[in-house]
Amino acid sequence: MAAPPPPADADPRVEALVHDLIGRVADKWTMLVLEILEERGELRFTELSRSIGTISQKMLTQTLRHMERDGLVIRTVHPVVPPKVEYRLTELGQSLGAAFCGVWIWAEQNLAAVEKARETFDGPLPSEG
Amino acid sequence: MAAPPPPADADPRVEALVHDLIGRVADKWTMLVLEILEERGELRFTELSRSIGTISQKMLTQTLRHMERDGLVIRTVHPVVPPKVEYRLTELGQSLGAAFCGVWIWAEQNLAAVEKARETFDGPLPSEG
DNA sequence: TGTCACGCTCTCCTTTTGGTAAGTACAAAT
DNA sequence: ATTTGTACTTACCAAAAGGAGAGCGTGACA
Numbered sequence: 130m131a132a133p134p135p136p137a138d139a140d141p142r143v144e145a146l147v148h149d150l151i152g153r154v155a156d157k158w159t160m161l162v163l164e165i166l167e168e169r170g171e172l173r174f175t176e177l178s179r180s181i182g183t184i185s186q187k188m189l190t191q192t193l194r195h196m197e198r199d200g201l202v203i204r205t206v207h208p209v210v211p212p213k214v215e216y217r218l219t220e221l222g223q224s225l226g227a228a229f230c231g232v233w234i235w236a237e238q239n240l241a242a243v244e245k246a247r248e249t250f251d252g253p254l255p256s257e258g
Numbered sequence: 259m260a261a262p263p264p265p266a267d268a269d270p271r272v273e274a275l276v277h278d279l280i281g282r283v284a285d286k287w288t289m290l291v292l293e294i295l296e297e298r299g300e301l302r303f304t305e306l307s308r309s310i311g312t313i314s315q316k317m318l319t320q321t322l323r324h325m326e327r328d329g330l331v332i333r334t335v336h337p338v339v340p341p342k343v344e345y346r347l348t349e350l351g352q353s354l355g356a357a358f359c360g361v362w363i364w365a366e367q368n369l370a371a372v373e374k375a376r377e378t379f380d381g382p383l384p385s386e387g
Numbered sequence: 388t389g390t391c392a393c394g395c396t397c398t399c400c401t402t403t404t405g406g407t408a409a410g411t412a413c414a415a416a417t
Numbered sequence: 418a419t420t421t422g423t424a425c426t427t428a429c430c431a432a433a434a435g436g437a438g439a440g441c442g443t444g445a446c447a
Contacts, residue, residue, distance in 0.1 A: 147365045150372060152286040154365070160280055174424055185406055190425065200375025210414045212423045221371055228364035235357035236276045236283070242350055243279060246329025303394055314436050319395065339444045341394045 153199070158184060158192040160229060163218070166202065167226040171217040201225060282328070287313060287321040289358060292347070295331065296355040300346040330354060 153159075158181075165180045166172060172180070178189055193216060196202045201222035207213040218226065282288075287310075294309045295301060301309070307318050322345060325331045330351035336342040347355065 143366065143369070146369055147362065148290065150365045150369055151289055151361065155284040155286060155289060155361070157281040157284065160284060161277065175422090186425070187407090187427095188405060191405090198376055198379040199372050200379075206424095210412095210423090211421090212412090212425075214424060221368060221375070224368065225361075225364055228360040231357040231360045232280065232284070232354075233276065235354055236279045237272065239350060239353065240272070240275055240279055243328050246350070247327055250327040250329075304392090315395070316397095316437095317435060320435090335394095338393095339442095340392050341442090343394060 153195070154225065156192070158188055159196060159201075162189075162192055162196065163201070163222065163226045163229065164233070166216060166218045167223065171205075171215050174214050174216070177216060196222065282324070283354065285321070287317055288325060288330075291318075291321055291325065292330070292351065292355045292358060293362065295345060295347045296352065300334075300344050303343050303345070306345060325351065 161181050161184070162177065165177065169180070174189070174193075177193075178184060178186065181189070184192075193202060193204065197204050199221075200219055202216050203219055205215045205217075207215070290310050290313070291306065294306065298305075298309065303318070303322075306322075307313060307315065310318070313321075322331060322333065326333050328350075329348055331345050332348055334344045334346075336344070
């Protein structure tokens with residue numbers, strides 16, 4: 130398991146697969162679920178739903194299934210009468226969360242810069258000439 | 259510009275804005291353009307198009323406009339006869355690229371793990387019982 | 388005269404995304 | 418008997434994403 134240190138993308142095949150994987154994983158809902166499970170540990174379906182707030186049941190189910198399929202979360206079903214299902218991150222999921230951490234930090238630190246850039250871009254239009 | 263070191267998300271308002279920003283920036287095409295411009299520097303429209311390979315003109319234009327609006331790229335128009343437009347990352351864009359670097363590395367290193375997880379998830383279905 | 392190249396823009400079309408609402412199963416509570 | 422709560426699933430519908438292809442302006446080049 131000697132992980133090669135540099136991010137060198139040698140093969141174009143690998144690069145294509147990586148692009149594909151990124152496309153799947155860089156999903157809005159996936160990132161949100163990842164962050165919440167990382168912060169709060171093991172959560173039930175409705176707890177997760179309430180934590181995100183704006184997600185529909187359908188999307189949450191779908192997102193969780195995809196994450197489970199990709200080995201990012203573990204789904205534990207307790208065979209009790211009102212269904213109880215708990216979700217938590219795998220090690221793989223935790224490592225992805227850690228990788229995305231840099232992006233969260235970037236977003237927090239550069240939020241103002243982005244908004245200012247937008248104002249500059251949008252603003253000058255009406256009084257141009 | 260004394261950047262606060264910890265990723266502490268104090269306000270829920272900030273968090274909402276960050277979620278929003280992440281949703282915009284964690285876009286498949288944005289990430290691809292970001293990576294390519296980071297690697298290759300300043301590129302023309304068609305060079306960018308060919309580098310990505312699978313993107314349509316429409317999406318490339320759209321992605322670049324959004325990135326320009328968000329202050330991630332600079333668009334330089336040379337008023338020559340066959341139009342010549344060059345794109346390069348701003349410092350903000352470069353910093354986002356750096357932040358996403360961790361995700362690329364994660365994807366490269368864990369590609370096999372994800373694929374194996376998928377096989378495990380998909381495989382056992384037919385012979386279950 | 389005609390064609391090509393570039394960086395778009397526009398229209399038309401299909402696919403994907405995502406929301407709403409209803410249904411399911413079952414036991415405990417009312 | 419009816420309601421409640423959970424974690425879905427399904428059907429249906431609207432909106433957005435995204436691809437294909439045509440058009441534009443123009444100057445060099447054949």
